[in-house]
Amino acid sequence: MINKKNLIGMTLLELESFVLTLNMKKFRAKQITDWIYNKKVTSFDEFTNFSKDDREKLKNSAVINSLKPSKVMVSKDGTKKYLFTIDSWKSIEVAYIPEKRRNTLCISSQVGCRMGCQFCMTDKQSLQRSLTSYEIINQILSLPEGDSITNIVFMGMGEPLDNYEEVTKVLDILTKPWGLNISPHKITLSTVGLIPKLKQFLQERECNLALSVHNPISDERSSFMPIERAYKVKDVIDVIRDFDMPKNRTFSVEYILFKDLNDSLKHVKALVKLLHGLRVKVNLISYHEIPGEDYKGLSYDNMVWFKDELKKRGVITTIRKSRGQDIDAACGLLSTKESLGLKK
Structure with a gap:
């Protein structure tokens, strides 16, 4: 049985190599990226600028599979939490956060995490495995809000640099002209600080x-x-100080406040x-308490004091508005409860 390649998640360079193995012209690769990333087509029959012969070659060797969310929860503040089922039983989650001037999607890069942060619910899963480029980009392409997303943050489950x-x-697919062509300055990667990969x-x-x-x-x-x-x-x-950060590239510090x-x-x-x-800008974050840990969040008044x-x-500081608390929107809460069979 032929192991067909899923074209979603492949870069232009990978697709160029792939179409050459099928004795197709190299330029077909860019046409494929237009169909799957721009037009979001999922059937080779819709590749109207391909010959019938080339469409048949693709059908015999490849698929365009899109994994739909297995669960969606909607908060009273408009935030949505999507759950995707991976490997039949593992779960990853995505948060869609609509605002007046932008719509942010918070995506995951791993199933679980191995960084060991004790206050984080994702850590309770340990690291199950890293996600493929398909499984990451699918979090964006498969959502009904896909075309309205203005900002993407890698702040979901997992350590992106791991x-x-x-x-x-995925960053190539998101930012390159042949992909989704999103400005890299609308994308933020969050890390705990893995120095070799950070550099x-x-x-x-x-x-x-x-x-x-x-x-x-x-x-x-x-x-x-x-x-x-x-x-x-x-x-x-x-490391960050030694790097000459361009003015149009932002650096921020995430700081969850614990009582x-x-x-x-x-600490100030x-x-x-x-x-x-x-x-740099410091984002102060309210802590979402998790089962089994004694960490406590700070009152809003005390957060304001810390900010002031x-x-x-002289440090630019904001308090990040807490969103979706009624639907377990904090990273890892919903997926961990699902995988452990916990009640909300």
């Missing part, structure tokens, strides 16, 4: 960067973010010192 090859293939990403890509810090003090950060033992946040920041853990004036001062001299103390010291 799946670098597949993620960067590669900064050099090879133009997308925005978000760094999950959550505590600027190394000993404290390492107590709930094991990545600190391998790559200290100070060293990660030094009595990272919310004092000491340490964060200011850590970020000194950088063009940072702003007094």
Whole structure:
């Protein structure tokens, strides 16, 4: 039985190699990217600029498979959480966040995660496996809101830099003229700071960067973010500082505020010192409490205090509006509950 290739998730270069194996002209590859990424066609019969013979070659050797969400939940604030079933029983999730001036899609790069952040529900799954480029780009192509998406953030399940090859293939599909042709400055990749791949990403890509810090003090950060033992946040920041970030490429720091853990004036001062001299914005995030952990979120008033103390010291700071709390919109909550058979 022929193992047919799924063309969704393939780059132009990969498609060029593929069509040559079928004794088709190389230019056919670009036509294929137009059909599947621009026109979002899923049947070779609709390839009207292909000869019947070439369509038959494709039918015999390839498919255009689109995986639809297995579950959707809609929040009272308009946020949608989509669940996709992978390998028959594993789950990944995507959050669609509509706003007045933009519509953001938060996508996943892995099933589970191996970074070990204790406050994160995705970590409870451990790392099941990394997603393929098809499984990542499908999260965008298969949604009814696909054409209305203005911004994409790799802030869902998994560590994107831990799946670098597949993620960067998706970035090609998203940003290249033969693909979806989205500006790289509308795409943000979030990481805990895997320095070797971070250096590669900064050099090879133009997308925005978000760094999950959550505590600027190394000993404290390492107590709930094991990545600190391998790559200290100070060293990660030094890598970013040494890179000449263009003005149209943004760098932001993600900072979840936990009660009595990272919310004092000491942390404000340490964060200011850590970020000194950088063009950066700090996003303060309200914590969504998860089963089995004692971490507590901060009151809004205390979050405002933390924001004001940072702003007094010259750090651009915002409080990210919490969305979709009624539908488990925080990363990993819904999929972990599904995979573990937990009730909401």
